[in-house]
Amino acid sequence: MAGILDSVNQRTQLVGQNRLELLMFKLVGRQRFGINVFKVREVLQCPRLTNLPKQDKYIKGVAHIRGQTISVIDLSKATGGPEIQQTDDCFIIIAEYNRSVQGFLVSGVERIINIRWQDILPPPEGAGKSSYLTAVTEIDEEMVSILDVEKILNEISPVSTELSEEIVDETVGESIGDKVIMIADDSTVARNQVRRALEPLGLNMVLAKNGQDALDQLKAIDAECEHAIGEKVALLISDIEMPEMDGYTLTAEIKSNERLRDMPVILHTSLSGVFNNAMVEKVGAQDFIPKFHPDELATAVKKWLKID
Structure with a gap:
């Protein structure tokens, strides 16, 4: 080999x-x-x-x-x-x-x-x-x-989705009002891990089963917005490996769309061993979080929601 x-x-x-x-x-x-x-x-x-x-x-x-x-x-x-x-x-x-x-x-x-x-x-x-x-x-x-x-x-070996006490803060959800967080991942297990990890922040979340599904949902939501997607979706957390459309292409599509481009994108993936910053920079994502550490993910979410 x-x-x-x-x-x-x-x-x-x-x-x-x-x-x-x-x-x-x-x-x-x-x-x-x-x-x-x-x-x-x-x-x-x-x-x-x-x-x-x-x-x-x-x-x-x-x-x-x-x-x-x-x-x-x-x-x-x-x-x-x-x-x-x-x-x-x-x-x-x-x-x-x-x-x-x-x-x-x-x-x-x-x-x-x-x-x-x-x-x-x-x-x-x-x-x-x-x-x-x-x-x-x-x-x-x-x-x-x-x-x-x-x-x-x-x-x-089940993954823990519990946040540390100092990270838990239900007021994070209150601070963004009716806005939602979108989670895109082709693994049902991974989607639920992210959802459970972020629930203690009091966030409303919508789920997408792959990149194409996420993009379709975002465009449908955007069609109902007067100005831009940020009125309704505060943040996207996306896996990279997904059928039909991967997370890199999804991010590139978002960043090339004038009405979607200002929405922060966090790439959240198990590709930790070979990842380098050039990939994030090339497609324009705001952050990269290797799976799966709930405290790191929640901290990144708070950062890009501008929550201290």
Whole structure:
């Protein structure tokens, strides 16, 4: 797998182009899956795994890689499929989500493909493991499933959404009156995490399931405003990875729209390991908060609402 990842600088050229690169892999069976290359540190032949006492049932074991001990998750079992039995010919995808590094055990790794976000769609209703899918696409006339990794990780190690006492302040919502905060994220788990974290600020929130949905809602709200969107929407918090329209493109669309451009945008994403400030500057977002630390998110929200 040497050379499967190019430099981060090359990846940043995709910013604002509404494109991504998917690393395709298989679990048990013929079904193909994908993970954004931005999340991937490296791909390795599965090393010897060590079992730990009372480890989670989805953890296959831990591996010692480059001086770091990494939990290896059986991605098939964690999504309701059969356990991967033999690991000798398997691979682990070392990925960084939400400021932590995990290993995902997969049976095989294929190739990297470059694709438009428009070609990545929300999962169809009732599509088998739909509760663990965040999107689907078609490659070589076959469906490729993109897993809701944040849901998987939250089931293994739930994320706290509680704010520290000194951050809690219900008057924040009172200060902006009837204005709302919009939250755009394709993961139901992630949307609810943000919503729960910000509820102690007394905010009214509306939710969008991806960038296109957010833009459509914003334009519909703006059509009812006399002057600009800021009359009704005080702030947008957006994920970056979303089907149909990613957070970079959403931000660029907002900032190029005369009636929307003054609305602050916070990019809130699990792409913490490879993110750099050039991405925020290129699309014109006001801030970037890596997932998921509720105090940091709430503090940023208060800052851009001009609340001390």
